[in-house]
Amino acid sequence: MLDPLLILIAAVFALAGFVKGVIGLGLPTVSIGLLAVAMPPAQALAIVIVPAILTNIWQTFVGGYLRDILRRLWPLMLGTVIGVRAGSGLMTGPYAHDATLVLGLLLVIYAGLGLSQARFHVRPSHEKWLGGIVGLITGVVAAATGVQVIPSMPFMQAIGLEKDELVQALGVFFTTATLAQAFNLTEAGLLSTATALPGAVALATAFAGMFVGQLVRARMNPIQFRRWFLVAMGLLGLYLFGSTLAAMV
Numbered sequence: 001m002l003d004p005l006l007i008l009i010a011a012v013f014a015l016a017g018f019v020k021g022v023i024g025l026g027l028p029t030v031s032i033g034l035l036a037v038a039m040p041p042a043q044a045l046a047i048v049i050v051p052a053i054l055t056n057i058w059q060t061f062v063g064g065y066l067r068d069i070l071r072r073l074w075p076l077m078l079g080t081v082i083g084v085r086a087g088s089g090l091m092t093g094p095y096a097h098d099a100t101l102v103l104g105l106l107l108v109i110y111a112g113l114g115l116s117q118a119r120f121h122v123r124p125s126h127e128k129w130l131g132g133i134v135g136l137i138t139g140v141v142a143a144a145t146g147v148q149v150i151p152s153m154p155f156m157q158a159i160g161l162e163k164d165e166l167v168q169a170l171g172v173f174f175t176t177a178t179l180a181q182a183f184n185l186t187e188a189g190l191l192s193t194a195t196a197l198p199g200a201v202a203l204a205t206a207f208a209g210m211f212v213g214q215l216v217r218a219r220m221n222p223i224q225f226r227r228w229f230l231v232a233m234g235l236l237g238l239y240l241f242g243s244t245l246a247a248m249v
Helices: 004-023 027-035 041-060 066-086 096-116 124-145 152-158 163-187 193-217 222-248
Strands: none
Touching: 004 027, 004 041, 004 193, 004 222, 027 041, 027 096, 027 193, 027 222, 041 096, 041 163, 041 193, 066 124, 066 152, 066 163, 096 124, 096 222, 124 152, 124 163, 152 163
């Protein structure tokens, strides 16, 4: 008999991979958000780590912008690594029970920013120092919740990265951030042989979903898809926030 948890993981990562294939991001956000309904975010992140690293490495080397991305985003990535390492224990320590609550709030903020079409602009002269600060904040948030898009995503859009360059930059950044998170999980004992089978199922279905998503991207309007994706993430965030808050009261 098939394990219901493995079926859930396969379905979640097929969907998350599909989203990533269509719009170039969303695998950790979707998978952690959905899995958090059934398990703590730390356990969800332990399953997400390997598929996230490998799919982002793939995305990292698709495009010819790698040198420029590293030149412009190294303070953001360095700050994120420092923030992730400084926040080690937030997801598994005494405040671990608050992770789902914060995750729900972050999904709502992420969806709200995307749907509002808010546009920020950062001058080139401010990119380096502001990138380091944004990275530190992103790292601490990622260490606590597993989600790496706030405030890094608005920052990368604000510095004026073009569409294809932004997609590759997301791959580079998420690879760096996820590797740093892997060290935290290893130290906490959450990455072990127990996560091997769930991780393998997640990896296979995520790549399958990405392949289908890339095929679909050529035929559908990615802007419209992204809008519905953000609505779904916002509703999921409200559910996680509300249900966790109700359980705490």
